Amino acid sequence: MASHTEQDPDALVTSPDPIHPANHISSLCRKFYDLGWVTGTGGGVSIRKDDLVYLAPSGVQKEMMQPEDMFVMDYQTKQYIRKPPAYKPSACTPLFLAAYTHRGAGCCIHTHSQWAVLVTLICESLPNPAERNVFAIREIEQIKGISRGSSNPSSSTSEIAEGGRKVGNLGYFDTLRIPIIENTAHEEDLEERMAEAMREWPECAAVLVRRHGVYVWGRDVGQAKTQAESLDYLFQLGVRMHGMGLKWT
Amino acid sequence: MASHTEQDPDALVTSPDPIHPANHISSLCRKFYDLGWVTGTGGGVSIRKDDLVYLAPSGVQKEMMQPEDMFVMDYQTKQYIRKPPAYKPSACTPLFLAAYTHRGAGCCIHTHSQWAVLVTLICESLPNPAERNVFAIREIEQIKGISRGSSNPSSSTSEIAEGGRKVGNLGYFDTLRIPIIENTAHEEDLEERMAEAMREWPECAAVLVRRHGVYVWGRDVGQAKTQAESLDYLFQLGVRMHGMGLKWT
Amino acid sequence: MASHTEQDPDALVTSPDPIHPANHISSLCRKFYDLGWVTGTGGGVSIRKDDLVYLAPSGVQKEMMQPEDMFVMDYQTKQYIRKPPAYKPSACTPLFLAAYTHRGAGCCIHTHSQWAVLVTLICESLPNPAERNVFAIREIEQIKGISRGSSNPSSSTSEIAEGGRKVGNLGYFDTLRIPIIENTAHEEDLEERMAEAMREWPECAAVLVRRHGVYVWGRDVGQAKTQAESLDYLFQLGVRMHGMGLKWT
Amino acid sequence: MASHTEQDPDALVTSPDPIHPANHISSLCRKFYDLGWVTGTGGGVSIRKDDLVYLAPSGVQKEMMQPEDMFVMDYQTKQYIRKPPAYKPSACTPLFLAAYTHRGAGCCIHTHSQWAVLVTLICESLPNPAERNVFAIREIEQIKGISRGSSNPSSSTSEIAEGGRKVGNLGYFDTLRIPIIENTAHEEDLEERMAEAMREWPECAAVLVRRHGVYVWGRDVGQAKTQAESLDYLFQLGVRMHGMGLKWT
Known part of the structure; x- marks a missing residue:
C-alpha cells in the first residue's frame, strides 16, 4: 500500500463528495461564520478520517474557506503531508489533536462564540x-x-x-x-x-x-x-x- | 383501491411538488433552523395529509433534512408504512399524533426556541x-x-x-x-x-x-x-x- | 388611451423587470421577512406607480409572496382592477392610501418590528x-x-x-x-x-x-x-x- | 504609460475577477448589510489599489451595490477619474483618504454598527x-x-x-x-x-x-x-x- 507521502498531496483535498473532509470543513466554516462562531478568522474546525487529520489554516476568513486551503497531517507520525504554501498551520492544532488522542474523536470544533x-x-x-x-x-x-x-x-x-x-x-x-x-x-x-x-x-x-x-x-x-x-x-x-x-x- | 402497504414505500416521499409533505417538511426544517428553532437536531415537524402522517426522523440535522429521510405512518392503523432504515422515529411522534387526534390538525410544529x-x-x-x-x-x-x-x-x-x-x-x-x-x-x-x-x-x-x-x-x-x-x-x-x-x- | 379596466388584469403583474411593482413587492417581502418585520404574515408593503396602487394580499406568508398574488387598485377611482380570487385585500389598504393621499408617497411599508x-x-x-x-x-x-x-x-x-x-x-x-x-x-x-x-x-x-x-x-x-x-x-x-x-x- | 484620464473610465470598474476592487466592494457591501453595519445606506467601504482609490457612492442601498456604481479617484491628484452620473460621492471620502494618507492603508471600512x-x-x-x-x-x-x-x-x-x-x-x-x-x-x-x-x-x-x-x-x-x-x-x-x-x- 502506497504511503501518503508518495501520492500527490493535492489529491488529498480534491473530491466531488460534499462530505469529503476538505469540502466538509469548508462548508462547516461557512455555516459557523453565519452563526457568529468564527468571526474575524477566529475559531476553527478539524476532521480526522482514519489516519488523516484535516485542518483549516490560520488567519483565513472562514466564510471564504476552500478545500485547497486545508492542511493534512498523518495522524500516526504527526507530520504534515500537505501544506498550502500561502498559509500557516492553525495554532489550534495541538488542541484538536488532544481531542483525537485522549477522546478518540473524529471531529473537533473550536468557536469564539x-x-x-x-x-x-x-x-x-x-x-x-x-x-x-x-x-x-x-x-x-x-x-x-x-x-x-x-x-x-x-x-x-x-x-x-x-x-x-x-x-x-x-x-x-x-x-x-x-x-x-x-x-x-x-x-x-x-x-x-x-x-x-x-x-x-x-x-x-x-x-x-x-x-x-x-x-x-x-x-x-x-x-x-x-x-x-x-x-x-x-x-x-x-x-x-x-x-x-x-x-x- | 390499493392499500398503502402494497405500494412502493419510497413513492410516498418522491414528488416534484415543493409542497408535497416530504419536500415541505424538508424546506420547513431549513427555515426553522435559520430561525434557531431546531438547533442541535432539536424540535421537529410533521404533516398529516388525508390518512398519511409524515414525520421527520430523530437525530438528523434539520437544515440537511431530505425527503427520503421521512417516516410515513398510516393514520388509521398507526403503523409505519415507510421507515428509513438508517433512522429512529422521532420521540415527538405521540405528541404530533395528539394534535391530529384531539384537534384535527393537519400540521404540527415543535420548536426548542x-x-x-x-x-x-x-x-x-x-x-x-x-x-x-x-x-x-x-x-x-x-x-x-x-x-x-x-x-x-x-x-x-x-x-x-x-x-x-x-x-x-x-x-x-x-x-x-x-x-x-x-x-x-x-x-x-x-x-x-x-x-x-x-x-x-x-x-x-x-x-x-x-x-x-x-x-x-x-x-x-x-x-x-x-x-x-x-x-x-x-x-x-x-x-x-x-x-x-x-x-x- | 385604453383604460386599465379594458386590459388583461394579469398583465398588470407580469413583467421581467425586477423593479416592476409586482416583482419589487415580492422581493421586498422576502427581505423584510429576514429582518423580522413581517413574521406570521404581519405587516405589509404597497407601491404606487402613476395611477396604479399595488398591494400585497392579506394572510399570505410574506417570504413566499409571488407577483401574481398582488392586488392592483386604480388610484383615481379606488376600485380594484385586479383581485386574485384566492385572497382578501390587506386590512392595511386604507393606511397605505392615507400615505399616498396626504403625503404624495410612492411607497408605504408597514412592519410589526x-x-x-x-x-x-x-x-x-x-x-x-x-x-x-x-x-x-x-x-x-x-x-x-x-x-x-x-x-x-x-x-x-x-x-x-x-x-x-x-x-x-x-x-x-x-x-x-x-x-x-x-x-x-x-x-x-x-x-x-x-x-x-x-x-x-x-x-x-x-x-x-x-x-x-x-x-x-x-x-x-x-x-x-x-x-x-x-x-x-x-x-x-x-x-x-x-x-x-x-x-x- | 497611458494616464488614467485617457482610458475608458468604465473599464476601471469592469472585470470578471471577484476581487477586483469594484466587484469586491459590492460583495463586501452585501456582507456588511447582512451584519447590520450599513443599514439604511449608512456606512461605507473603500479600497485603494496602487494609485487608484475605489469608493462606494452616497445614498445607495448597500446590499444592491453594483460595480458600475463606483467612484474611482486618482490617489496622487485626488481627482475623480470615474464618476457615475446618477450619484454623489460619499461624505466619508475624506475619512477614507485619511486612512490611506496617514496609515498607508489599502482598505477602509466604515460601519454604523x-x-x-x-x-x-x-x-x-x-x-x-x-x-x-x-x-x-x-x-x-x-x-x-x-x-x-x-x-x-x-x-x-x-x-x-x-x-x-x-x-x-x-x-x-x-x-x-x-x-x-x-x-x-x-x-x-x-x-x-x-x-x-x-x-x-x-x-x-x-x-x-x-x-x-x-x-x-x-x-x-x-x-x-x-x-x-x-x-x-x-x-x-x-x-x-x-x-x-x-x-x-
Missing part, C-alpha cells in the same frame, strides 16, 4: 470559588443533545444501559457539566491544560476556555456539530437566565 | 401560583395571528360570527392564553399531559412545555407556521417586556 | 404624559437617513436651503420625532387617527402605532426602505439605550 | 473623564485579531520582534485601545479630528466616532475586514459585559 465567553465570565464572577471552573446546568431539554460520555455518576435516565454503565446522551434530569480552563497567551500553550481537563472530566463533551471560547468534539462531524450547537444554545440560554436572576441548577 | 423556554421559566418564577402554568398576553397586534379556537369567552372582537359563536382569529382586545405543562424525562411520556392540556384548554393553538419548548398546530402548514411564528414573536416580546418591567396583561 | 412595538411600550410607561405620544431622539448619526419633510422648525443643519425653507434630510443636531397613535381593534379603523397624525405632524416620515408596529413611507421604494431601515435602527438603539439608562434626547 | 455606537455611549456616561474618549479592553482572545501597529508600549506577548519593536497582532495580555472622537454635523468635517486621533494614537487600528460608528482600516481588504469583525465582536461583548456589571480592563 460570545455566549461561551460570557458563560466563563459569569462563572468567574461567582462568589463561590467551587463554581468558577465549571459551567453546570440541568433540567433544560436541550441537554439531551449532549453525550454522557461513559460514566456520568449522577445519571438516572440513561437512554441505553449496557453492563450497568450509562451510555448514550444525557437525560433531562442529569446535570451537564463543562469544565473551564484558564486562557494562555499563546493558543498552543493551552494543550497541557486541555489534556488535564480531559483526564479530570472523563465524560465531558467539551472544554470551555476562559475569555476565549469553547472546544467541542464528537465521534464524527454529525455528533460534534450537534453538540456544538446544543452547547451554544445552553450557553446563550444560561446567559439570558443569569440576566433574569434565574439559577442554572 | 429559547423564547418559548424563557417564557416558561419566567412564569415558573412568578409569586402568584395561578400565573405559573399559563402564558397570557393581550393588546399586542400580533395576537391577531392566532386562531381563537371555537369558544373563547372573553372575546369581544370576533372577525366572523356564526350562530353566535366566535370564530376566526383572536382580536386585539382578546387575551391569548397558552397552557404550560411540566416536562418529563422522556418526550414520549409527555403525551398524557399534552392530551390533558388539550382537553382543559379546548381553544388553545399550542402547548408550552416547561424548560423544553412549544408544540404548535394548525389545520394546514400555512396556519401552523403562521401561528408558530406569531407565538414565537409574542414569546420574544414577552421576554423583552419582562426584562423592562412591563406587564403582559 | 418588535423594536417599534417596544419603543411605543417604553413611551407609554414614561411618567411625563407629554412624552407618551411621540418617539424623539437626537444626536445619533443614523437620524440623517430620515427626511426632514418640509418645515422642521428646530433644524439648524439643513443640507440644502431653498427660499429659506429647510429641505433634504434631518441633520445630526436635529431632533427626530415620530408620533405614536393608539391601536384599534380593526386595522382599517386606524385610518382616521393616521390621517390626523399626518395633519398634526406635517414633516413626519412615519407613524408608530402603539403595541402594533410602524407605517413608514417615502417618495419611492428607495426612500421608503431607507427610512424604514433607519427608523428600525433607531428604535432598536433606543430600546437598548433605555435598558442602559441612557436618555434619547 | 449599533455595538460601536453603544460603546461610545457607555464611555460617555462613565464618571471618570479619562475613560470617556477611549474604548479599552483586555484579556479577551479576540483581541488577537487586531494589529498592534508599530509601538504598543504595554505589549508583553509580541508574535514577532524585529529590532526590539513589537510587531504583528496584539497579544492576549495586551490592552486594546480605540480612541473615540466627537461627531460633527457634517461627516466631511470629521477629517481633522480623525487625522488628529491618528497622530495621537499611532498604533490604533480604528477610530470610533461618538454616536455615529467606527472607521477601521488595514493594509488590504483581508486585514481591514478581519479587524472590523474582531472589533465589532469586542464592542458587542463589551456592551454585554457592561450590562452584566463586568469590567472591560
Whole structure:
C-alpha cells in the first residue's frame, strides 16, 4: 500500500463528495461564520478520517474557506503531508489533536462564540470559588443533545444501559457539566491544560476556555456539530437566565 | 383501491411538488433552523395529509433534512408504512399524533426556541401560583395571528360570527392564553399531559412545555407556521417586556 | 388611451423587470421577512406607480409572496382592477392610501418590528404624559437617513436651503420625532387617527402605532426602505439605550 | 504609460475577477448589510489599489451595490477619474483618504454598527473623564485579531520582534485601545479630528466616532475586514459585559 507521502498531496483535498473532509470543513466554516462562531478568522474546525487529520489554516476568513486551503497531517507520525504554501498551520492544532488522542474523536470544533465567553465570565464572577471552573446546568431539554460520555455518576435516565454503565446522551434530569480552563497567551500553550481537563472530566463533551471560547468534539462531524450547537444554545440560554436572576441548577 | 402497504414505500416521499409533505417538511426544517428553532437536531415537524402522517426522523440535522429521510405512518392503523432504515422515529411522534387526534390538525410544529423556554421559566418564577402554568398576553397586534379556537369567552372582537359563536382569529382586545405543562424525562411520556392540556384548554393553538419548548398546530402548514411564528414573536416580546418591567396583561 | 379596466388584469403583474411593482413587492417581502418585520404574515408593503396602487394580499406568508398574488387598485377611482380570487385585500389598504393621499408617497411599508412595538411600550410607561405620544431622539448619526419633510422648525443643519425653507434630510443636531397613535381593534379603523397624525405632524416620515408596529413611507421604494431601515435602527438603539439608562434626547 | 484620464473610465470598474476592487466592494457591501453595519445606506467601504482609490457612492442601498456604481479617484491628484452620473460621492471620502494618507492603508471600512455606537455611549456616561474618549479592553482572545501597529508600549506577548519593536497582532495580555472622537454635523468635517486621533494614537487600528460608528482600516481588504469583525465582536461583548456589571480592563 502506497504511503501518503508518495501520492500527490493535492489529491488529498480534491473530491466531488460534499462530505469529503476538505469540502466538509469548508462548508462547516461557512455555516459557523453565519452563526457568529468564527468571526474575524477566529475559531476553527478539524476532521480526522482514519489516519488523516484535516485542518483549516490560520488567519483565513472562514466564510471564504476552500478545500485547497486545508492542511493534512498523518495522524500516526504527526507530520504534515500537505501544506498550502500561502498559509500557516492553525495554532489550534495541538488542541484538536488532544481531542483525537485522549477522546478518540473524529471531529473537533473550536468557536469564539460570545455566549461561551460570557458563560466563563459569569462563572468567574461567582462568589463561590467551587463554581468558577465549571459551567453546570440541568433540567433544560436541550441537554439531551449532549453525550454522557461513559460514566456520568449522577445519571438516572440513561437512554441505553449496557453492563450497568450509562451510555448514550444525557437525560433531562442529569446535570451537564463543562469544565473551564484558564486562557494562555499563546493558543498552543493551552494543550497541557486541555489534556488535564480531559483526564479530570472523563465524560465531558467539551472544554470551555476562559475569555476565549469553547472546544467541542464528537465521534464524527454529525455528533460534534450537534453538540456544538446544543452547547451554544445552553450557553446563550444560561446567559439570558443569569440576566433574569434565574439559577442554572 | 390499493392499500398503502402494497405500494412502493419510497413513492410516498418522491414528488416534484415543493409542497408535497416530504419536500415541505424538508424546506420547513431549513427555515426553522435559520430561525434557531431546531438547533442541535432539536424540535421537529410533521404533516398529516388525508390518512398519511409524515414525520421527520430523530437525530438528523434539520437544515440537511431530505425527503427520503421521512417516516410515513398510516393514520388509521398507526403503523409505519415507510421507515428509513438508517433512522429512529422521532420521540415527538405521540405528541404530533395528539394534535391530529384531539384537534384535527393537519400540521404540527415543535420548536426548542429559547423564547418559548424563557417564557416558561419566567412564569415558573412568578409569586402568584395561578400565573405559573399559563402564558397570557393581550393588546399586542400580533395576537391577531392566532386562531381563537371555537369558544373563547372573553372575546369581544370576533372577525366572523356564526350562530353566535366566535370564530376566526383572536382580536386585539382578546387575551391569548397558552397552557404550560411540566416536562418529563422522556418526550414520549409527555403525551398524557399534552392530551390533558388539550382537553382543559379546548381553544388553545399550542402547548408550552416547561424548560423544553412549544408544540404548535394548525389545520394546514400555512396556519401552523403562521401561528408558530406569531407565538414565537409574542414569546420574544414577552421576554423583552419582562426584562423592562412591563406587564403582559 | 385604453383604460386599465379594458386590459388583461394579469398583465398588470407580469413583467421581467425586477423593479416592476409586482416583482419589487415580492422581493421586498422576502427581505423584510429576514429582518423580522413581517413574521406570521404581519405587516405589509404597497407601491404606487402613476395611477396604479399595488398591494400585497392579506394572510399570505410574506417570504413566499409571488407577483401574481398582488392586488392592483386604480388610484383615481379606488376600485380594484385586479383581485386574485384566492385572497382578501390587506386590512392595511386604507393606511397605505392615507400615505399616498396626504403625503404624495410612492411607497408605504408597514412592519410589526418588535423594536417599534417596544419603543411605543417604553413611551407609554414614561411618567411625563407629554412624552407618551411621540418617539424623539437626537444626536445619533443614523437620524440623517430620515427626511426632514418640509418645515422642521428646530433644524439648524439643513443640507440644502431653498427660499429659506429647510429641505433634504434631518441633520445630526436635529431632533427626530415620530408620533405614536393608539391601536384599534380593526386595522382599517386606524385610518382616521393616521390621517390626523399626518395633519398634526406635517414633516413626519412615519407613524408608530402603539403595541402594533410602524407605517413608514417615502417618495419611492428607495426612500421608503431607507427610512424604514433607519427608523428600525433607531428604535432598536433606543430600546437598548433605555435598558442602559441612557436618555434619547 | 497611458494616464488614467485617457482610458475608458468604465473599464476601471469592469472585470470578471471577484476581487477586483469594484466587484469586491459590492460583495463586501452585501456582507456588511447582512451584519447590520450599513443599514439604511449608512456606512461605507473603500479600497485603494496602487494609485487608484475605489469608493462606494452616497445614498445607495448597500446590499444592491453594483460595480458600475463606483467612484474611482486618482490617489496622487485626488481627482475623480470615474464618476457615475446618477450619484454623489460619499461624505466619508475624506475619512477614507485619511486612512490611506496617514496609515498607508489599502482598505477602509466604515460601519454604523449599533455595538460601536453603544460603546461610545457607555464611555460617555462613565464618571471618570479619562475613560470617556477611549474604548479599552483586555484579556479577551479576540483581541488577537487586531494589529498592534508599530509601538504598543504595554505589549508583553509580541508574535514577532524585529529590532526590539513589537510587531504583528496584539497579544492576549495586551490592552486594546480605540480612541473615540466627537461627531460633527457634517461627516466631511470629521477629517481633522480623525487625522488628529491618528497622530495621537499611532498604533490604533480604528477610530470610533461618538454616536455615529467606527472607521477601521488595514493594509488590504483581508486585514481591514478581519479587524472590523474582531472589533465589532469586542464592542458587542463589551456592551454585554457592561450590562452584566463586568469590567472591560
